[in-house]
Amino acid sequence: GQQLNQSPQSMFIQEGEDVSMNCTSSSIFNTWLWYKQDPGEGPVLLIALYKAGELTSNGRLTAQFGITRKDSFLNISASIPSDVGIYFCAGYSPYGGSQGNLIFGKGTKLSVKP
Amino acid sequence: DTAVSQTPKYLVTQMGNDKSIKCEQNLGHDTMYWYKQDSKKFLKIMFSYNNKELIINETVPNRFSPKSPDKAHLNLHINSLELGDSAVYFCASSQGPPGGANVLTFGAGSRLTVL
Numbered sequence: 001g002q003q004l005n006q007s008p009q010s011m012f013i014q015e016g017e018d019v020s021m022n023c024t025s026s027s028i029f030n031t032w033l034w035y036k037q038d039p040g041e042g043p044v045l046l047i048a049l050y051k052a053g054e055l056t057s058n059g060r061l062t063a064q065f066g067i068t069r070k071d072s073f074l075n076i077s078a079s080i081p082s083d084v085g086i087y088f089c090a091g092y093s094p095y096g097g098s099q100g101n102l103i104f105g106k107g108t109k110l111s112v113k114p
Numbered sequence: 115d116t117a118v119s120q121t122p123k124y125l126v127t128q129m130g131n132d133k134s135i136k137c138e139q140n141l142g143h144d145t146m147y148w149y150k151q152d153s154k155k156f157l158k159i160m161f162s163y164n165n166k167e168l169i170i171n172e173t174v175p176n177r178f179s180p181k182s183p184d185k186a187h188l189n190l191h192i193n194s195l196e197l198g199d200s201a202v203y204f205c206a207s208s209q210g211p212p213g214g215a216n217v218l219t220f221g222a223g224s225r226l227t228v229l
Binding site for chain 1: 118155206217222223
Protein backbone atom coordinates (compact mmCIF):
# COMPACT_ATOMS: atom_id res chain seq x y z
CA GLY A 1 0.00 0.00 0.00
CA GLN A 2 0.94 3.64 -0.24
CA GLN A 3 3.24 4.98 2.41
CA LEU A 4 4.42 8.34 3.60
CA ASN A 5 8.10 8.65 4.48
CA GLN A 6 8.51 11.16 7.26
CA SER A 7 11.86 12.45 8.47
CA PRO A 8 13.61 12.90 10.71
CA GLN A 9 12.32 10.21 13.03
CA SER A 10 13.34 12.27 16.07
CA MET A 11 14.93 15.61 16.88
CA PHE A 12 16.61 16.99 19.98
CA ILE A 13 16.96 20.76 19.83
CA GLN A 14 17.66 23.74 22.04
CA GLU A 15 14.89 26.15 22.90
CA GLY A 16 14.87 28.99 20.41
CA GLU A 17 16.10 26.93 17.48
CA ASP A 18 14.15 26.47 14.27
CA VAL A 19 12.88 23.03 13.28
CA SER A 20 12.20 21.50 9.90
CA MET A 21 10.62 18.16 9.07
CA ASN A 22 9.28 16.71 5.87
CA CYS A 23 7.17 14.03 4.34
CA THR A 24 7.55 12.37 0.95
CA SER A 25 5.58 9.90 -1.09
CA SER A 26 6.25 7.87 -4.21
CA SER A 27 2.88 8.93 -5.60
CA ILE A 28 0.93 12.17 -5.61
CA PHE A 29 -1.37 13.28 -2.83
CA ASN A 30 -4.16 15.83 -3.16
CA THR A 31 -4.31 16.84 0.49
CA TRP A 32 -1.56 17.21 3.06
CA LEU A 33 -2.27 17.61 6.77
CA TRP A 34 0.07 18.14 9.69
CA TYR A 35 -0.94 16.96 13.16
CA LYS A 36 0.70 17.19 16.58
CA GLN A 37 0.24 14.60 19.30
CA ASP A 38 1.00 15.47 22.93
CA PRO A 39 1.71 12.62 25.37
CA GLY A 40 -1.50 10.90 26.42
CA GLU A 41 -3.59 12.82 23.90
CA GLY A 42 -4.91 12.39 20.40
CA PRO A 43 -3.46 14.09 17.31
CA VAL A 44 -4.52 17.70 16.86
CA LEU A 45 -4.62 19.37 13.45
CA LEU A 46 -2.00 22.09 12.94
CA ILE A 47 -2.18 22.96 9.26
CA ALA A 48 -4.14 21.72 6.24
CA LEU A 49 -2.89 22.09 2.65
CA TYR A 50 -5.04 21.52 -0.40
CA LYS A 51 -3.19 22.89 -3.44
CA ALA A 52 0.24 22.22 -4.92
CA GLY A 53 2.60 25.02 -3.96
CA GLU A 54 0.36 26.25 -1.14
CA LEU A 55 2.27 27.80 1.76
CA THR A 56 0.33 28.25 4.99
CA SER A 57 1.32 29.59 8.39
CA ASN A 58 -0.18 29.08 11.82
CA GLY A 59 1.71 31.23 14.32
CA ARG A 60 5.29 29.98 14.44
CA LEU A 61 4.42 27.04 12.18
CA THR A 62 4.70 27.10 8.40
CA ALA A 63 3.89 24.24 6.05
CA GLN A 64 4.05 23.85 2.31
CA PHE A 65 2.42 21.52 -0.21
CA GLY A 66 5.17 20.51 -2.63
CA ILE A 67 4.85 21.47 -6.29
CA THR A 68 5.22 17.84 -7.36
CA ARG A 69 2.38 16.92 -4.94
CA LYS A 70 4.64 14.20 -3.57
CA ASP A 71 5.99 16.04 -0.57
CA SER A 72 5.31 18.52 2.19
CA PHE A 73 7.36 20.17 4.88
CA LEU A 74 6.64 21.71 8.27
CA ASN A 75 8.83 24.37 9.85
CA ILE A 76 8.67 25.57 13.43
CA SER A 77 10.46 28.82 14.21
CA ALA A 78 11.92 29.79 17.59
CA SER A 79 10.94 26.55 19.33
CA ILE A 80 9.65 26.59 22.90
CA PRO A 81 9.31 23.75 25.43
CA SER A 82 5.61 23.24 24.70
CA ASP A 83 6.49 22.31 21.11
CA VAL A 84 7.53 18.91 22.47
CA GLY A 85 5.48 16.08 21.01
CA ILE A 86 5.11 13.88 17.95
CA TYR A 87 4.35 15.55 14.64
CA PHE A 88 2.56 13.55 11.97
CA CYS A 89 2.10 14.28 8.32
CA ALA A 90 -0.98 12.77 6.72
CA GLY A 91 -2.57 12.85 3.32
CA TYR A 92 -5.30 11.68 1.02
CA SER A 93 -4.27 9.88 -2.13
CA PRO A 94 -6.33 10.34 -5.31
CA TYR A 95 -5.65 6.69 -6.10
CA GLY A 96 -7.61 5.51 -3.08
CA GLY A 97 -4.67 4.30 -1.07
CA SER A 98 -5.68 2.81 2.27
CA GLN A 99 -9.18 2.53 0.78
CA GLY A 100 -9.52 6.26 0.58
CA ASN A 101 -8.72 6.92 4.22
CA LEU A 102 -6.20 9.35 5.58
CA ILE A 103 -2.67 7.89 5.42
CA PHE A 104 -0.24 8.86 8.19
CA GLY A 105 3.53 9.17 8.24
CA LYS A 106 5.39 7.49 11.10
CA GLY A 107 5.89 10.71 13.00
CA THR A 108 8.74 12.99 14.07
CA LYS A 109 9.35 13.06 17.81
CA LEU A 110 10.50 16.52 18.89
CA SER A 111 12.34 17.15 22.15
CA VAL A 112 13.21 20.69 23.23
CA LYS A 113 15.82 21.49 25.85
CA PRO A 114 15.09 24.66 27.80
CA ASP B 115 -16.95 20.56 26.12
CA THR B 116 -15.01 17.79 24.38
CA ALA B 117 -15.62 17.42 20.63
CA VAL B 118 -14.71 13.72 20.37
CA SER B 119 -14.82 11.82 23.63
CA GLN B 120 -13.99 8.18 24.17
CA THR B 121 -14.21 5.93 27.21
CA PRO B 122 -12.51 4.36 28.96
CA LYS B 123 -9.15 6.14 28.79
CA TYR B 124 -7.38 3.06 30.15
CA LEU B 125 -8.44 -0.56 29.93
CA VAL B 126 -6.48 -3.49 31.35
CA THR B 127 -7.86 -6.96 30.76
CA GLN B 128 -6.99 -10.63 30.40
CA MET B 129 -6.49 -12.53 27.16
CA GLY B 130 -9.68 -14.07 25.89
CA ASN B 131 -11.99 -11.44 27.37
CA ASP B 132 -14.44 -9.30 25.41
CA LYS B 133 -14.33 -5.53 25.81
CA SER B 134 -15.82 -2.38 24.34
CA ILE B 135 -14.62 1.16 23.83
CA LYS B 136 -17.20 3.90 23.38
CA CYS B 137 -16.93 7.05 21.29
CA GLU B 138 -19.17 10.07 20.95
CA GLN B 139 -18.77 13.25 18.90
CA ASN B 140 -20.74 16.48 19.34
CA LEU B 141 -19.50 18.15 16.15
CA GLY B 142 -22.42 17.10 13.98
CA HIS B 143 -20.01 15.20 11.71
CA ASP B 144 -21.27 12.53 9.35
CA THR B 145 -18.26 10.21 9.40
CA MET B 146 -16.53 8.51 12.31
CA TYR B 147 -13.39 6.38 12.41
CA TRP B 148 -11.36 4.05 14.55
CA TYR B 149 -7.56 4.16 14.31
CA LYS B 150 -5.05 1.91 16.06
CA GLN B 151 -1.71 3.30 17.26
CA ASP B 152 0.93 0.67 17.94
CA SER B 153 3.92 0.86 20.25
CA LYS B 154 5.94 2.59 17.52
CA LYS B 155 3.26 5.31 17.30
CA PHE B 156 2.15 4.26 13.82
CA LEU B 157 -1.48 5.24 13.17
CA LYS B 158 -3.48 2.79 11.09
CA ILE B 159 -7.11 3.03 10.01
CA MET B 160 -9.39 0.27 11.22
CA PHE B 161 -12.91 1.35 10.30
CA SER B 162 -14.88 4.32 9.09
CA TYR B 163 -18.64 4.87 9.31
CA ASN B 164 -20.71 7.34 7.31
CA ASN B 165 -24.33 8.00 8.24
CA LYS B 166 -24.56 4.79 10.27
CA GLU B 167 -23.29 2.63 7.46
CA LEU B 168 -19.88 1.06 7.19
CA ILE B 169 -18.29 2.54 4.13
CA ILE B 170 -14.74 1.22 4.40
CA ASN B 171 -13.57 -1.79 6.32
CA GLU B 172 -9.82 -2.30 6.54
CA THR B 173 -8.58 -5.86 6.85
CA VAL B 174 -8.74 -6.18 10.59
CA PRO B 175 -9.60 -9.41 12.41
CA ASN B 176 -13.32 -10.07 12.61
CA ARG B 177 -12.93 -10.11 16.40
CA PHE B 178 -13.18 -6.34 16.05
CA SER B 179 -16.62 -5.01 15.28
CA PRO B 180 -17.71 -1.37 15.11
CA LYS B 181 -21.27 -0.53 16.11
CA SER B 182 -22.94 2.81 15.48
CA PRO B 183 -26.34 3.36 17.15
CA ASP B 184 -26.51 6.85 15.59
CA LYS B 185 -24.22 9.17 13.68
CA ALA B 186 -22.84 10.72 16.88
CA HIS B 187 -21.62 7.40 18.28
CA LEU B 188 -19.24 4.72 17.07
CA ASN B 189 -18.36 2.01 19.56
CA LEU B 190 -15.66 -0.60 19.12
CA HIS B 191 -16.25 -4.14 20.35
CA ILE B 192 -13.39 -6.58 20.62
CA ASN B 193 -13.95 -10.28 21.22
CA SER B 194 -11.44 -12.86 22.44
CA LEU B 195 -8.72 -10.33 23.14
CA GLU B 196 -5.15 -11.27 22.24
CA LEU B 197 -1.81 -9.90 23.45
CA GLY B 198 -1.26 -8.23 20.09
CA ASP B 199 -4.38 -6.15 20.54
CA SER B 200 -2.56 -4.05 23.13
CA ALA B 201 -2.38 -0.56 21.66
CA VAL B 202 -3.94 2.89 21.86
CA TYR B 203 -7.20 3.12 19.97
CA PHE B 204 -8.31 6.51 18.66
CA CYS B 205 -11.76 7.52 17.61
CA ALA B 206 -12.05 10.37 15.10
CA SER B 207 -14.70 12.14 13.07
CA SER B 208 -14.94 14.29 9.95
CA GLN B 209 -17.65 16.38 8.31
CA GLY B 210 -17.86 14.23 5.20
CA PRO B 211 -16.46 10.96 3.90
CA PRO B 212 -12.68 10.48 3.66
CA GLY B 213 -10.93 12.60 1.09
CA GLY B 214 -10.75 16.13 -0.20
CA ALA B 215 -10.98 18.75 2.49
CA ASN B 216 -12.28 16.47 5.24
CA VAL B 217 -9.90 16.79 8.15
CA LEU B 218 -10.19 14.44 11.09
CA THR B 219 -10.79 15.47 14.69
CA PHE B 220 -9.45 12.88 17.12
CA GLY B 221 -10.41 11.80 20.60
CA ALA B 222 -7.84 11.50 23.38
CA GLY B 223 -7.37 7.77 22.89
CA SER B 224 -8.07 4.60 24.84
CA ARG B 225 -5.05 2.62 25.94
CA LEU B 226 -5.82 -1.10 25.92
CA THR B 227 -3.47 -3.48 27.70
CA VAL B 228 -4.03 -7.21 27.33
CA LEU B 229 -2.30 -9.41 29.91
